[in-house]
Amino acid sequence: MSEVRPQGRPHAVWGDETEVVQLALDWTAKRMVRETDPLSTARPAAELAAAVGEAIRPEGIGGAEALRIFDEVLEPATRAQDDPLNLAYIAAAPTRAAVAFDLVTSAANIFGGLWESGAGAIFAENQALEWIVELLDWPETAGGAFVSGGTSGNLSALMTARETAKTRRGGRPAGGWQLACTTNAHSSINSAAKALDVDVVDVPIDDRGHMTGAALRTVLEQSPNVFAVVASAGTTNEGLVDDLADIADVCEEFGVWMHVDGAYGGAGLAAPSIRHIFDGIERADSFIVDPHKWLFAPYDCCALVYREPDLARAVHSQHASYLDAIDRSESNPSEVALHLSRRVRGLPLWFSLATHGTDKYRDAIEASVTTAREVAKAIRASDYLELVREPELSVLLFVRTGWTAEQYSAWSKQAAHDGIILCVPTSWRGQSVLRLAFVNPDTEADKVMAALETLR
Numbered sequence: 212m213s214e215v216r217p218q219g220r221p222h223a224v225w226g227d228e229t230e231v232v233q234l235a236l237d238w239t240a241k242r243m244v245r246e247t248d249p250l251s252t253a254r255p256a257a258e259l260a261a262a263v264g265e266a267i268r269p270e271g272i273g274g275a276e277a278l279r280i281f282d283e284v285l286e287p288a289t290r291a292q293d294d295p296l297n298l299a300y301i302a303a304a305p306t307r308a309a310v311a312f313d314l315v316t317s318a319a320n321i322f323g324g325l326w327e328s329g330a331g332a333i334f335a336e337n338q339a340l341e342w343i344v345e346l347l348d349w350p351e352t353a354g355g356a357f358v359s360g361g362t363s364g365n366l367s368a369l370m371t372a373r374e375t376a377k378t379r380r381g382g383r384p385a386g387g388w389q390l391a392c393t394t395n396a397h398s399s400i401n402s403a404a405k406a407l408d409v410d411v412v413d414v415p416i417d418d419r420g421h422m423t424g425a426a427l428r429t430v431l432e433q434s435p436n437v438f439a440v441v442a443s444a445g446t447t448n449e450g451l452v453d454d455l456a457d458i459a460d461v462c463e464e465f466g467v468w469m470h471v472d473g474a475y476g477g478a479g480l481a482a483p484s485i486r487h488i489f490d491g492i493e494r495a496d497s498f499i500v501d502p503h504k505w506l507f508a509p510y511d512c513c514a515l516v517y518r519e520p521d522l523a524r525a526v527h528s529q530h531a532s533y534l535d536a537i538d539r540s541e542s543n544p545s546e547v548a549l550h551l552s553r554r555v556r557g558l559p560l561w562f563s564l565a566t567h568g569t570d571k572y573r574d575a576i577e578a579s580v581t582t583a584r585e586v587a588k589a590i591r592a593s594d595y596l597e598l599v600r601e602p603e604l605s606v607l608l609f610v611r612t613g614w615t616a617e618q619y620s621a622w623s624k625q626a627a628h629d630g631i632i633l634c635v636p637t638s639w640r641g642q643s644v645l646r647l648a649f650v651n652p653d654t655e656a657d658k659v660m661a662a663l664e665t666l667r
């Protein structure tokens with residue numbers, strides 16, 4: 212690795228940056244192969260200010276010193292998302308190939324908004340999207356773009372849905388637009404509704420926590436202004452997948468856009484043991500999945516796809532005199548989402564998929580599903596823990612018999628502080644519970660159970 216000696220002419224303003232490039236590459240290479248540190252953790256800004264000092268000064272402090280600050284102070288004040296015992300929220304465990312290629316992506320400095328400037332890279336991104344389209348069982352004409360995250364993916368998809376409804380139904384209805392989802396939908400759906408200035412209609416969940424076709428039909432019969440339904444393919448809190456096939460029937464019947472939010476759980480499409488849970492997804496109009504969650508890509512990466520990308524193009528294409536010269540004969544990623552400039556953030560996923568092959572992706576996702584099942588089984592067998600519900604994907608909820616919310620919170624903080632496990636409490640039907648989310652194929656069930664011994 213260190214034989215790579217970048218050589219270039221010193222820059223008129225920046226001078227010779229050879230050394231700083233080498234330092235950054237060396238640090239990166241080391242980070243990619245070393246064990247994660249479970250003790251790294253957030254610190255108060257005041258403490259960081261004292262430790263870092265004035266890093267930004269008129270004369271600069273030099274790359275070596277800036278990197279020292281990052282290595283010794285800043286990076287240790289972040290949480291290792293790829294630690295095998297980081298099971299809080301939804302962590303991320305990118306492949307080394309993907310992370311390495313993130314560097315390549317940056318170095319190549321490609322403008323990924325337009326085909327004319329990013330053709331080769333966009334072609335590769337589209338190959339990765341095609342794999343997702345195949346998993347969805349959608350027609351080959353489907354397509355989309357990589358955006359920064361599920362939040363912006365959901366917003367872009369719903370903006371397309373709303374504008375499409377406006378065109379098809381001849382304008383904004385009296386009383387305004389509505390979108391329908393359950394209380395289990397991700398918080399970003401509420402944010403999108405705010406941005407779009409539309410109301411959210413609640414579809415009551417059934418006793419499994421799912422949106423059903425029957426509940427949706429009742430809502431749509433009473434709410435003619437609904438332009439889109441957001442179904443979950445893996446709720447963040449519990450990893451639940453709504454009844455997609457029945458929802459698709461109802462959406463078709465009422466002429467309502469079906470958006471599927473699979474930011475976390477969509478990766479499960481590649482796992483044969485759970486693929487059937489997603490039946491009906493082949494009829495959705497738009498879909499998102501975050502490769503930075505369970506598809507082993509680095510931040511920030513969301514794949515947004517449409518069954519009919521032309522509908523998105525009609526909504527998201529930006530027009531301005533300086534954009535007149537754009538070649539619109541090929542698909543421009545900037546034209547299918549709410550963005551213009553973009554890095555080709557799908558390239559690390561493409562490189563990793565090409566390197567490892569999709570079979571290994573299948574195996575890696577199945578590994579998390581298996582770990583979740585093994586941990587669920589061990590919790591069921593334990594005399595001090597109770598499984599709250601079986602995992603549908605790779606999230607499970609459980610309780611420590613007799614504990615209160617305060618006890619969970621204190622335990623969770625202590626376990627994080629001691630570097631034992633990252634596991635945070637959440638609530639489930641008004642009850643405090645603990646939650647584990649598995650997205651790292653290196654997480655081992657017996658190590659998780661050993662860490663949970665501290666709950667005794």
Ligand SMILES: *Cc1c(COP(=O)(O)O)cnc(C)c1O
Nearest residue numbers: 360361362397399447474475501
């Ligand atoms: C994480 C998540 C999102 C938001 O994705 P970001 O990439 O964090 O913006 C949306 N929906 C679901 C179901 C999620 O799990």
